[in-house]
Amino acid sequence: MAIQLVTQSVGDALVTSLxxxxxxxxxxxxxxxxxxxxxxxxxVARQTAKAGIERLVGEGLLERTAHRSARxxxxxxxxxxxxxxxxxxxxxxxxxxxxSKRLLTPxxxxxxxxxxxxxxxxxxxxxxxxxxxxxxxxxDGLESDRLSRAHSVIINExxxxxxxxxxxxLLAPAEIAEEHQTIITAIRDGNVPRAGEVxxxxxxxxxxxxxxxxxx
Amino acid sequence: MAIQLVTQSVGDALVTSLxxxxxxxxxxxxxxxxxxxxxxxxxVARQTAKAGIERLVGEGLLERTAHRSARxxxxxxxxxxxxxxxxxxxxxxxxxxxxSKRLLTPxxxxxxxxxxxxxxxxxxxxxxxxxxxxxxxxxDGLESDRLSRAHSVIINExxxxxxxxxxxxLLAPAEIAEEHQTIITAIRDGNVPRAGEVxxxxxxxxxxxxxxxxxx
DNA sequence: TCCCGAAAATTGTTCGTCAAGTTATCTCAC
DNA sequence: GTGAGATAACTTGACGAACAATTTTCGGGA
Numbered sequence: 001m002a003i004q005l006v007t008q009s010v011g012d013a014l015v016t017s018l019x020x021x022x023x024x025x026x027x028x029x030x031x032x033x034x035x036x037x038x039x040x041x042x043x044v045a046r047q048t049a050k051a052g053i054e055r056l057v058g059e060g061l062l063e064r065t066a067h068r069s070a071r072x073x074x075x076x077x078x079x080x081x082x083x084x085x086x087x088x089x090x091x092x093x094x095x096x097x098x099x100s101k102r103l104l105t106p107x108x109x110x111x112x113x114x115x116x117x118x119x120x121x122x123x124x125x126x127x128x129x130x131x132x133x134x135x136x137x138x139x140d141g142l143e144s145d146r147l148s149r150a151h152s153v154i155i156n157e158x159x160x161x162x163x164x165x166x167x168x169x170l171l172a173p174a175e176i177a178e179e180h181q182t183i184i185t186a187i188r189d190g191n192v193p194r195a196g197e198v199x200x201x202x203x204x205x206x207x208x209x210x211x212x213x214x215x216x
Numbered sequence: 217m218a219i220q221l222v223t224q225s226v227g228d229a230l231v232t233s234l235x236x237x238x239x240x241x242x243x244x245x246x247x248x249x250x251x252x253x254x255x256x257x258x259x260v261a262r263q264t265a266k267a268g269i270e271r272l273v274g275e276g277l278l279e280r281t282a283h284r285s286a287r288x289x290x291x292x293x294x295x296x297x298x299x300x301x302x303x304x305x306x307x308x309x310x311x312x313x314x315x316s317k318r319l320l321t322p323x324x325x326x327x328x329x330x331x332x333x334x335x336x337x338x339x340x341x342x343x344x345x346x347x348x349x350x351x352x353x354x355x356d357g358l359e360s361d362r363l364s365r366a367h368s369v370i371i372n373e374x375x376x377x378x379x380x381x382x383x384x385x386l387l388a389p390a391e392i393a394e395e396h397q398t399i400i401t402a403i404r405d406g407n408v409p410r411a412g413e414v415x416x417x418x419x420x421x422x423x424x425x426x427x428x429x430x431x432x
Numbered sequence: 433t434c435c436c437g438a439a440a441a442t443t444g445t446t447c448g449t450c451a452a453g454t455t456a457t458c459t460c461a462c
Numbered sequence: 463g464t465g466a467g468a469t470a471a472c473t474t475g476a477c478g479a480a481c482a483a484t485t486t487t488c489g490g491g492a
Contacts, residue, residue, distance in 0.1 A: 009282060009475065032442095034441085035442075035443070036442075044476080044477085045477045045478070046477090046478090047263060047477075048476065054270075055270075055274070058271070058274050060362075064443095066223070066225060066444085067442070067443050067483075067484045067485055068443080068485065069441095082361055082362050082363075085360050085363065086362035086363040089306060089309045089310060089358075089360075090306065090309075090366075092309055093305045093306075093308055094305060097305070142305075144298050144301050144302050146298050146302035147301065147302040147305055150302065150306075150366040150370070154362055154366070157362075225444065226444075226445070227444080248473095250472085250474085251474070252474095261445060261446045261447070262446090262447090262474095264444090264445065264446080266474080282454095282474075283452075283454055283473070283474050284453085284455090284473075284474080285472095285473065285474080
């Protein structure tokens with residue numbers, strides 16, 4: 001068996017870079033992301049740029065209608081609600097299943113500790129990153145490619161919202177860490193209903209904060 | 217306000233057509249779907265064909281690795297298990313939520329009746345179609361675009377499996393209709409845990425049948 | 433000011449080309 | 463005959479240019 005090399009096509013690299021920049025709020029909402037601009041910026045063919053944009057549209061990180069430029073979608077109330085509702089459907093059931101199996105992967109625990117570690121710091125992007133990583137690690141524990149993928153799409157769009165809000169109205173990191181701990185405890189105890197409840201409560205807090213920010 | 221016309225780009229039409237043909241098992245698993253063949257068959261440019269194929273790869277209806285032709289994925293055990301697991305996570309929680317709201321849309325009831333109507337017939341494709349439509353209608357009742365979308369991707373891949381199996385090993389349509397009825401009843405009664413349980417049971421039956429077929 | 437039409441910008445789609453990687457074929461040594 | 467290696471054929475990756483269709487912008491009249 002030959003050693004496997006990890007290669008990446010130009011198109012893949014382009015999508016990865018664009019995705020990062022969007023999630024980092026470097027490409028701000030509302031500004032046009034034209035095929036030509038991406039093409040010249042990255043020195044790639046327009047077709048390549050087009051393909052990349054289309055993939056991101058598929059992920060919900062860009063929006064476009066026919067013959068008009070793609071844009072990073074603007075955060076609005078219905079979007080946030082839809083996003084957290086869909087996320088809740090997946091995560092609540094996932095946490096219940098994890099609890100029923102008392103399944104806590106080392107990755108999830110590591111992610112939790114990593115969050116606690118950087119929660120004392122002030123870098124908001126890091127905190128968001130660590131928060132997302134924790135939830136992702138929990139879902140990944142169920143070892144379902146399809147579920148992880150569905151969850152990932154939704155959570156990426158949520159990261160988009162968080163990026164736009166920035167440090168403005170996040171919960172206190174300490175509070176988030178505490179809620180994460182209750183989720184872990186519920187799973188470890190095999191307390192199925194509680195795992196679902198605290199998971200849902202955790203999401204509700206995040207959603208409420210975002211909505212309050214939007215309504216001000 | 218002008219009257220809105222529904223138009224469709226060539227690319228969209230191509231994807232729609234290919235998706236239908238794949239789900240109808242007209243493009244059988246394993247056979248190569250090359251960019252050139254699609255291009256000549258539909259008389260479109262290779263670029264257009266490529267874009268269409270890539271979109272279907274994103275939906276899980278085609279598989280491809282770098283520099284090799286796309287193929288309709290072959291049904292195998294782990295795939296079926298992953299698919300039904302992910303579907304279960306979404307549907308179980310969705311049915312519980314529907315029950316907690318006693319939410320039964322006219323569309324869902326209509327879909328149920330439509331299934332019963334064609335369950336006496338022998339056309340397998342119609343039955344699969346009606347079955348999928350019923351579950352879709354239930355999920356759509358929650359009115360979450362993101363959830364419907366995530367569910368749709370998974371269920372399309374399941375349709376792929378069902379298409380490959382054909383009439384071979386489906387449950388008896390009458391049995392399916394009966395299980396659908398129990399789901400509806402549980403939702404109507406607002407019996408939350410039961411809605412989740414019978415939903416899960418329904419999926420388990422379908423999964424078990426598919427797996428038995430695969431293992432023979 | 434408001435509306436209309438021309439110009440500019442942008443996407444949709446096609447063609448042709450070359451490079452790079454994969455698969456199939458064929459030959460030659462053994 | 464058979465296996466290994468070279469060769470050819472096929473396929474995708476990426477680019478550049480071009481034209482049509484559509485949207486947006488903008489300037490000039492009424």
